Amino acid sequence: MFFRKRPSFAENDIDSVIEACRNHDAQAQRVLFKKFYGYSKSICLRYSATTEEAEEVLNESFLKVFQRLHQYDATHPFKAWLRSILINTAISYYRKYHKLDMSSLEAGQDVPFEDDVIGQISADEILALVQQLPPAYRTVFSMHVVDGYSLREIAEVLQSNEATIRSHFLRSRQRLQQAIRSAYPHLFPSDPAIPIRYYEN
Template sequence: MFFRKSSSFSDNDLPSVIQACRANDSRAQRILFKQFFGYAKSICLRYTSSVEEAEDVLNEGFLKAFQHLDSYNEALPFKAWLRTILVNTAISHYRRNSRFEQQSSLESGEQVALDNDVVDQIAADEILALVQKLNPTHRTVFMMHVVDGYSLHEIAELLNHNEATVRSNYSRARQKLQQLIKQAYPFHVKSGPAASVPYHEN
């Protein structure tokens, strides 16, 4: 476990908490963990299919964060640094537990377009619940590209797969999520050309 000894710091001063964590201060580590627990868990939930799985990724991610705090540049936002650690941990978790779908051809089928006001009527947590219904491959590619901003080329490199396969799985993820939105919100969705799927980050 990463909790160890104690030193002096101010609970409300993030730089001093981080500095104490670098010295393996157990109370500082608990405070940092508590302060960013909700934020971290929301990220992990996006990449996993259950709360239990998300907590496994979260704990592993925080452990890595504490082990690599010396690499954190305090001139940059800590949240952004922690987010990168958590996303990379989620990717590693996915690679350990899933087999990537080696298919590069797109499936045909009806796509749906969203009415202009649907974004305002679907809460972020409701969309997240639908995203979690996607299979692990589609969910991971979708979250990396839409929410965390990775290019499809970068995703292919991180997952060690060719870009055509990643592009195919991203397209399928969009189609499946659009179908789920259509089923959940039939009065706000109409058939038509493919539209981008809305997502509001907390």
């Protein structure tokens, strides 16, 4: 009779799983991937135009995770470290395959949104509209609104200037507002101006 080899780690102990991954334990790597798959996929989808692209970014990100686990400082939250790899990988992906250009898009003006309108649209529906934004707009919008980066931090990550990033963010809000009005005209019977909250620097 053959017996399954007992794992060298405790599946419910993230530190134990990570340590086993550092020792190239394939079973631990599968556990880590499965444990953070949903969280990671949701981030990749925000920065990708399609589900297929999100999967590519996700797989590439986890390759980097396993290669760089020796750099992870266990005194800090693992999710935060993982998130930075996911976002940076998504940015690198679009620079490589879609020429993420932070300088060629038009400037924009701030556009107000109303909470009662956004509240009537599901998260999946909003995500689908965000995915339709041009890569530069989508990246800046997701980093600022969803992941909480300041415009200054985004400028540093994308190697751009803060004024350009602010312009792209405002334009992304305009584009998203237009997309919402087009997709859900019944939500604007009197065509009011409508908010997506964003972080101040």
